[in-house]
Amino acid sequence: MAETPGGTDSPGDLINRFEGVLRELIRAVLGQDWHEGAGIDLEKLREKQEYERGRRRGVVISEDLLAFTEHLQLAKIIDKHWVRFAKILGDKKRWTVYSDRISAIRNAPMHGRQLLYFEQQLLAGMTGEIGNIVAQYRSSQGPDAAWYPVIESVTDSFGNDVTKDRRPPTRLSVGDTVRFTCVGRDPQDRALTWTLELKRKANRKVDEAIGSQVELTWVVDNQDVSERTEANITMTSGGNFHRNGFYDSTMFIAYAVSPPTGLS
Template structure:
């Protein structure tokens, strides 16, 4: 299925944000189209045993670094694939990506150039101005193409924004899994143990076919209180923070992240356009 793409003018992205933007867009597209094409075992088709083994090692190392009490990782999928992994997969399985990314001889060459610039950044070389612009431009183009493709797969996709990814400061991640036909972008049961006075940060990104500012509301399911609220531009990450309080103490704590287009009077699901949940264990302070 072909979809039309119209470029959207956006502010230049910093190199680290551009890399995350491009990677997330490719992960989302691959997860959706390869599942549609190959079925639920698609990862075994497009990735090698060696690649999947490396991703598990990275996930386990990240979990060990971030916090105690994190469950073991069985299969992290593409979440821990680096850009070179994604480029290798795209090279071998471009046919399924073409409806979104167009002809391989055009877009794949841009991704190869993007990888060259990424390597320069990774080795400490400062990009020249035109290289930074190119790096940002490629990331923006890929994100916009994926956004419009996903919108074309959703009967109401042209009207509403959707969550692309959410990462908490403990290393737990939710990535969008295709068109936002379900109101929940994802639910992450973390098993992390928290106490009043601790802080948990959230970094979120969203996409919108109409390029509107996005409002993000972080709330507690336990107390119903608004914990934080921020606005982001499309394709730019937003930072929110939860200061754990006495009222949050429960063995089944949940925080919700509601996202909606701030400049629209319409919401896809009543009060919001898309949302995500994170579950935590919140216990009383230790008594001495």
Template sequence: MALEPSESVAVFESALRSAIREVLPEWKTKLQSEAVEKLEEKQTTDEKKRDGAVASTDLLDYTETTQLTRLVESNWEKFKPVFQDLARLKVMFALVNDYRNPAQHNRVILPFERDLLSGGAQQVQNQVAIFRGTSGSETRYYPRIESATDQLGRSSVTPADIYSHPERPRLDVGDWVEVRASAVAARGFDLEWWIFSGGLMEGLATKTRLDRDPDATGSEVVLRYQMTAADVGEQRTVHVRMASTSKFHRSDWYDGHAFFHFAVNPPEDE
């Protein structure tokens, strides 16, 4: 099924960022200092403009298609195991770069252009997924959450910080938490997602698969959870779990876990 043009651009850029994180973690050193400074300026501007939201702190999220493709081309030896044929890849890069602006600005794109853009984006995504499946790393066997962001723009708390006590946004009973998440599958298995609330340790202690159908399926999902009276407290954590449909998993019954800390107010009409 062909993706919509804006979806194609998002898939393409996400796949390239995943490849860069995988094989070129030192990517900032490959850019001129002026380019890094511009990315930092973008991050600062984004942070100032987004009242009521938290801007990403990962500078790679502020790179655009042309920067991403240049990083791959100029560091080809690193990326050759991922994409294999530079000449063919350049054709794909040129295609996506040509159509990116019309797609992002909702200008008319003809059906054959949409199909070409969709095919190019999905090919690059598949190449990254296949590389991960043959690279010998754990991503060969288990899927990995690439990103998880709540409605405030906050990224998931990192595993190293899950026991910390960062500022906790305050919610009321009845408020919704929305998490947008993406993951890369492994070994051809589909992905299933759950969202639930509890104390941090309570959530970590959930060692068996939840006794309900998944809340979402696929590699790009939106998950929603509504706070209830049972969530009232100063230390409430919304948990996201991702699991492949394989019977084998990275940990217990799941392959990825994201965390978002909140405080939930008692009802005023108690």
């Protein structure tokens, strides 16, 4: 079977990643004032947020309105503040071509239509290039980022953002399955190894995967019962040197795990 351009990522995955990279860049450059001067209708974003909250019961919905923006809105923000983005994204004409191309390509997979092979190649290439540009920008903000990878995001299957929600309201039960979607980027383009360990009386390794975007799975067991069970996710590059000696970055999230019914 032929491999999809961009590895195993679907066109929808690539579009989501492209938009995620733009949101990350906008946050880094504009901070909390990202919506000012760009004519973004915050009330519509709040309506979208509430719609998601009602439709996706049992899932933690982001409180960050930027998370509910789409490509046209993200492009509008960048265009309105181009002076601040020019040194990062470079040539304005090239950015405009990329942005317009993404807008045209985006409609097909988002409405269930299949992209042609050359369109998939274009999408994968543009997503990778913009992602690398943003990674290089972050590298310029701190000397260590030029050598070591960074965790871009870790989200659990309930929608909790591990980078923000270190103690989410989600209570687990024995037998539950928790999946963590992990995204990282390495300025040296090395393989990234992700490890999921549970911290209780002794560390217990439960899953491992390799890639820039992976999924780690934890099936909650009796030995995980506690009012504070930490799921620790560690990322390590394939290089000889690491930011923290033996690994590059780590994040944790602590859950309360209830005992099985009828047991104490």
